[in-house]
Amino acid sequence: MTKVFTRPYSLKDVETHYCGGCGHGIVHRLIADAVDELGIRERVVGIAPVGCAVLAYDYFNFDVCEAAHGRAPAVATGMKRARPDLIIFAYQGDGDLAAIGMAEIIHAANRGENISVFFVNNAVYGMTGGQMAPTTMIGQKTETTPRGRLMEQEGSPIRVSELLAQFDGVKFVERCTITKPKNVNRTKAAITHALRMQIEGKGFGFVEILSPCPTYWGLQPRVAMKMIEERMIEVFPLGQLKDIEEKK
Amino acid sequence: MSRKGLMCGNEAMAEAAITAGCRCYFGYPITPQNEVTAYMSRRMPEVGGQFVQSESEVAAINMVFGAAAIGARAFTSSSSPGISLMQEGISYLAGNELPSVIVNIMRGGPGLGNIGPSQADYFQATRGGGHGDYRTIVLAPASVQELADQMFLAFDLADKYRNPVMVIADGVLGQIVEPVEFSPKETANLPKKDWALTGCSGRAPNKIRSLVLGDNELLEHNRKLQAKYRAMEESEIRYESLETDGADIILVAYGSPSRTCRSLLKKYRQEGYRIGLFRPITLWPFPYKALAEAAHGSRMVLVVEMSAGQLVEDVRLALLNDSIIRLLGKPGGEVIQSHEVQSEIEKIIEEFKIKGR
Ligand SMILES: Cc1ncc(C[n+]2csc(CCOP(=O)(O)OP(=O)(O)O)c2C)c(N)n1
Ligand code: SF4
Numbered sequence: 279m280t281k282v283f284t285r286p287y288s289l290k291d292v293e294t295h296y297c298g299g300c301g302h303g304i305v306h307r308l309i310a311d312a313v314d315e316l317g318i319r320e321r322v323v324g325i326a327p328v329g330c331a332v333l334a335y336d337y338f339n340f341d342v343c344e345a346a347h348g349r350a351p352a353v354a355t356g357m358k359r360a361r362p363d364l365i366i367f368a369y370q371g372d373g374d375l376a377a378i379g380m381a382e383i384i385h386a387a388n389r390g391e392n393i394s395v396f397f398v399n400n401a402v403y404g405m406t407g408g409q410m411a412p413t414t415m416i417g418q419k420t421e422t423t424p425r426g427r428l429m430e431q432e433g434s435p436i437r438v439s440e441l442l443a444q445f446d447g448v449k450f451v452e453r454c455t456i457t458k459p460k461n462v463n464r465t466k467a468a469i470t471h472a473l474r475m476q477i478e479g480k481g482f483g484f485v486e487i488l489s490p491c492p493t494y495w496g497l498q499p500r501v502a503m504k505m506i507e508e509r510m511i512e513v514f515p516l517g518q519l520k521d522i523e524e525k526k
Numbered sequence: 527m528s529r530k531g532l533m534c535g536n537e538a539m540a541e542a543a544i545t546a547g548c549r550c551y552f553g554y555p556i557t558p559q560n561e562v563t564a565y566m567s568r569r570m571p572e573v574g575g576q577f578v579q580s581e582s583e584v585a586a587i588n589m590v591f592g593a594a595a596i597g598a599r600a601f602t603s604s605s606s607p608g609i610s611l612m613q614e615g616i617s618y619l620a621g622n623e624l625p626s627v628i629v630n631i632m633r634g635g636p637g638l639g640n641i642g643p644s645q646a647d648y649f650q651a652t653r654g655g656g657h658g659d660y661r662t663i664v665l666a667p668a669s670v671q672e673l674a675d676q677m678f679l680a681f682d683l684a685d686k687y688r689n690p691v692m693v694i695a696d697g698v699l700g701q702i703v704e705p706v707e708f709s710p711k712e713t714a715n716l717p718k719k720d721w722a723l724t725g726c727s728g729r730a731p732n733k734i735r736s737l738v739l740g741d742n743e744l745l746e747h748n749r750k751l752q753a754k755y756r757a758m759e760e761s762e763i764r765y766e767s768l769e770t771d772g773a774d775i776i777l778v779a780y781g782s783p784s785r786t787c788r789s790l791l792k793k794y795r796q797e798g799y800r801i802g803l804f805r806p807i808t809l810w811p812f813p814y815k816a817l818a819e820a821a822h823g824s825r826m827v828l829v830v831e832m833s834a835g836q837l838v839e840d841v842r843l844a845l846l847n848d849s850i851i852r853l854l855g856k857p858g859g860e861v862i863q864s865h866e867v868q869s870e871i872e873k874i875i876e877e878f879k880i881k882g883r
Contacts, residue, residue, distance in 0.1 A: 345618075355552075
């Protein structure tokens with residue numbers, strides 16, 4: 279019999295605290311797969327966000343630290359500057375990265391820090407109970423937009439990938455999702471590519487992953503995946519926004 | 527090899543950090559400590575180190591966090607408004623037990639205040655500043671040489687206790703130019719940084735976190751931190767007690783006001799008055815016991831500070847006798863002039879009929 283599923287060595291064999299159907303677990307797994315395949319487990323350092331993925335250091339089987347809410351790109355900068363031989367990635371949610379931590383991500387990206395950032399966009403604040411995020415869609419109901427997000431009051435969802443892709447310091451940007459096997463594979467390839475570019479010293483790589491939060495979207499896991507396909511992708515188009523390697 | 531030269535406090539502090547083996551400096555410009563960022567931008571590349579002009583003090587302190595987490599010696603400096611922005615990060619550094627050095631060249635506040643020299647961040651530095659039950663060792667130099675020496679000490683203490691250490695000085699000390707000598711000291715027996723995130727090669731993964739959710743776990747973590755703070759109180763108190771034995775009047779001051787007091791000391795001693803100076807060098811842990819001993823039997827203790835009454839609170843805690851404490855506190859980013867101290871001393875001499883020669 280051939281084994282079709284093996285847990286990546288870079289992922290601990292523990293139960294996570296994520297809700298059923300949550301995207302965080304899938305993204306963790308893809309990162310762990312990429313780390314295994316690139317053979318960098320013993321020189322990778324991850325940075326967990328403040329958000330639902332705060333306990334990522336209990337799940338990854340390599341060195342991980344926490345960062346204050348939104349500050350992971352600054353922490354990553356300090357690490358990479360001090361030890362360029364380590365492979366540093368920041369894992370961040372949309373509140374962490376696009377609200378409180380917007381300054382840190384923009385400037386780390388613009389400096390072209392040789393780090394990788396994995397951005398889990400679930401259009402909502404999971405950890406604090408489903409409030410509006412900068413990426414919440416127009417009309418989307420959340421704890422703090424009970425009548426749905428209104429452009430006139432709350433502005434429109436921020437497209438972080440497009441924002442960052444314009445900086446010369448940014449070398450790779452792709453927006454992916456994990457709704458079906460094809461997309462999952464694409465996400466894993468993008469994560470692997472960002473890490474490989476860092477290994478080769480090619481600079482800042484950014485992967486945005488549209489990810490379900492069934493709990494605070496108030497949807498069954500399967501319906502939540504459909505929501506991404508039917509509504510979210512329209513606001514946040516999938517695809518590669520930048521890859522300096524392509525041009526050659 | 528030791529090197530000598532004339533330098534302003536800000537540059538001396540920066541060079542001392544490099545001599546202490548620090549190769550990571552992150553900072554955001556703010557007066558009156560802009561010489562540090564300028565100096566580091568030039569000097570760090572020369573020694574193979576890293577300088578980042580960060581986008582904010584929030585980012586700077588978190589860059590320090592990152593460098594400290596992988597085991598490097600890192601420091602940042604700023605002035606009062608910038609240090610306020612760093613408080614979240616300092617709390618995280620304390621909670622995560624990351625060795626790090628933060629220098630505050632204080633200016634007048636509150637708010638944007640002014641750029642004059644000040645000591646008004648005493649509470650912020652000695653009482654925590656950020657959230658949670660934590661302490662930072664706080665060193666207070668009174669000369670350019672001492673500022674440089676304290677940078678060596680700060681890095682060592684940070685490593686020894688796995689804790690952030692602050693050096694605070696008023697703007698005068700950042701700007702004043704004095705002779706300074708850098709003599710790298712061998713640092714004895716600092717603990718190995720086996721907790722650092724260096725990649726889990728040949729060992730189990732390390733994690734650095736301050737989120738502690740298990741039953742009683744945070745209580746235990748806090749108890750461990752508190753035990754560390756008690757050890758600091760046991761071993762790290764530093765002060766200078768000058769001619770306080772049998773003195774009628776004792777001046778208490780740190781930083782540049784202590785220099786003003788010191789020069790007055792000479793004048794009054796020559797006139798036969800018994801007057802002494804007590805200078806705390808660690809503001810936390812504060813030398814409560816030493817001050818109580820020094821002030822024993824004195825008629826009046828005059829606290830001189832460039833703030834409205836912050837240091838005086840520790841003096842009150844030390845002496846537990848308000849009737850022998852006077853305050854000359856000057857807020858607003860203003861230097862305390864010698865004649866102002868002198869007039870307070872004259873008042874005390876008159877009131878208590880203290881005799882000179
Ligand atoms: C300084 C600070 N402000 C607020 C919070 C509370 N907080 C924790 S997580 C979070 C938002 C997390 O949302 P997101 O980044 O989208 O991650 P998710 O939980 O959805 O994965 C907030 C506001 C905090 N921990 N620290
Ligand atoms: S609240 Fe949402 S983001 Fe958080 S674990 Fe549950 S499903 Fe995932």
